[in-house]
Amino acid sequence: MNRVSLSAIILTFNEEIHLQRCIDSLKNVCEDIIIVDSFSKDKTKDIALKNNARFVQNKWINHAIQFNWALENCDIKKDWILRLDADEYLTPALQDEIIEKLNLIDLSVTGIMLPLQRIFMNRHLKKGYDEIKLLRIFRNGKGKSENRWMDEHISLSEGLTIEFSNSLADHNLNSLHWWTTKHNGYSIREAIDLLDIELGIVTHKKEISKISAQAAKKRKLKKNYAHKPLFLRAFIYFIYRYFFRLGFTEGKEGFLWHFLQGWWYRTLVDAKIYEIKKACGNDKEKIKDYIQKQYQIVI
Incomplete structure (x- = not known):
C-alpha cells in the first residue's frame, strides 16, 4: 500500500493494552505516528519506540490542551492530521478508503468526518442513539481542539467538511x-x-x-x-x-x-x-x- 501525507496524533497514559493495536491500524496508512504521553508507568513508551513512532511527553491537564500542545510543539510536516485515542483503531475498510481518497480531495475541503463504531464488552452496539460521525481528519494548520472540559471537538478555521463511508472503531479492552x-x-x-x-x-x-x-x-x-x-x-x-x-x-x-x-x-x-x-x-x-x-x- 502507498502511504498518504498524514500524521496521526495519539494521546496516551498507561495504554499498553491498546497501543499496539492502534499503531498496527496506522502502519499501512501513514509514516508519521506521534505518541503524546502523560508520563505513563507501564510499557507505553516501549511499544511506541519499538514501532518507530515519535514519542513525546507532556503534563496532562485535559484532552483539548494536550492535543493542541501536540499541534504546536511536534513540528508536523504532513498535509493532513488524524486524531486518535489509544483505544481506537482504523478498520481495514477505513484504511483502504483513506489511502484511496485522501490525496485526491479538493483544496476547499479541510475536514473529514468518520463514522464511529462503538464496541462494548466485545459487542458492536448499533442501537440506542443516532449514528455518530466525528471530525477526526483535518488539514494541517486548519484545525485544533475546542478548549472545553468535556465533549471537545475539532474546530476548523475555514473550509468544508466531507464524510467517509467506513468506520473508526472505539473498542476499550479494560475491565x-x-x-x-x-x-x-x-x-x-x-x-x-x-x-x-x-x-x-x-x-x-x-x-x-x-x-x-x-x-x-x-x-x-x-x-x-x-x-x-x-x-x-x-x-x-x-x-x-x-x-x-x-x-x-x-x-x-x-x-x-x-x-x-x-x-x-x-x-x-x-x-x-x-x-x-x-x-x-x-x-x-x-x-x-x-x-x-x-x-x-x-x-
Missing part, C-alpha cells in the same frame, strides 16, 4: 472496574461543563468554534439538557435510549452500556452538581473555590 473508575473521574468534568452552560463559571475566553453540523446539534441538545431538572433528566435520557431507540435489542451488553453510560454516569454527574449547588448555591466564585478544594481542579 468494568476500570471503566467505572474512569467515568467517575469524567463526571466532575461533565459537571463543570454543565454548570458552565447553566451559570457561566469557566473563566477562559469563550471561543467561536466552527464544528461539524452533528457536533453543533449535539451541543444544542446538551444546552437544552443542562436546564432540565437534576436526576429526572438522566432517567428520561436512559428511557429514551434503551426503549425508544431500541437499545434493549442489544442483549446484556446493550443493557449494561445504556444503563452505565446513559443513566448511572449521568446520575453521578447530577449528584456532583447537586453537592456543589447545595454547598454554594449559584455563586460562581464559591463554586469554583469548592471544585478546586474538593476535586483539585482549577477552573
